[in-house]
Amino acid sequence: MRYNAAPRGAEEDIFPYLPASDPGVVSYTATRWGKLLRAPRGWKGRVPAAGECYRFVLGNPHVDVCLTAPRSARELSENLAAVATGPLAPEEVDFMGRFGDAARAQQRFFL
Numbered sequence: 001m002r003y004n005a006a007p008r009g010a011e012e013d014i015f016p017y018l019p020a021s022d023p024g025v026v027s028y029t030a031t032r033w034g035k036l037l038r039a040p041r042g043w044k045g046r047v048p049a050a051g052e053c054y055r056f057v058l059g060n061p062h063v064d065v066c067l068t069a070p071r072s073a074r075e076l077s078e079n080l081a082a083v084a085t086g087p088l089a090p091e092e093v094d095f096m097g098r099f100g101d102a103a104r105a106q107q108r109f110f111l
Contacts, residue, residue, distance in 0.1 A: 003027040003063065005036055005048075005056050005100030015062040028067040030057045032103065040099075040106040048099060050075070051082020056096045059087040 003010045004027075018025070030053040031037055039047050048056075050068075057066045070076040088096065 001025060001027055002029045003057055003060070004030050004032050004053060005096040006032050006104040008097070008100065011060070015060070018062055022062060022064075024064045025062050026065040026067065027057050027063045030054050030066050030068070035103055035107075036100065040102045043099070043102050045095075045099075048096060049078075049082065051079055051085075052088065052092065052096065054079055054083050055085070055088050056093065058083060059093065 001010060001014065031050050032053075036048060036053050037050060050070075054066050054068060057063055068076070068079050070079055
């Protein structure tokens with residue numbers, strides 16, 4: 001399923017309804033096709049790294065696997081090193097949510 005910091009609808013529409021035996025959820029587009037790696041118009045803060053996007057997705061207890069598509073061995077190593085640091089801290093999760101909201105608001109014309 002598609003899940004990242006921008007479209008978080010699965011947190012309300014899917015995850016609460018999964019059975020206790022959790023069927024195994026595979027997520028993709030953690031970086032939203034790279035859009036979560038660039039500042040949306042008007043954004044004045046820092047921009048997350050790819051590893052933060054993967055940590056955000058994998059920090060959800062319902063997600064078992066997150067696909068990644070690095071362009072190089074270096075990017076793969078960076079992504080794996082970031083994921084190995086574990087889940088995001090609560091303030092980092094909040095930041096990712098705010099950033100995801102800003103990125104999604106910029107692209108409302110797709111709705």
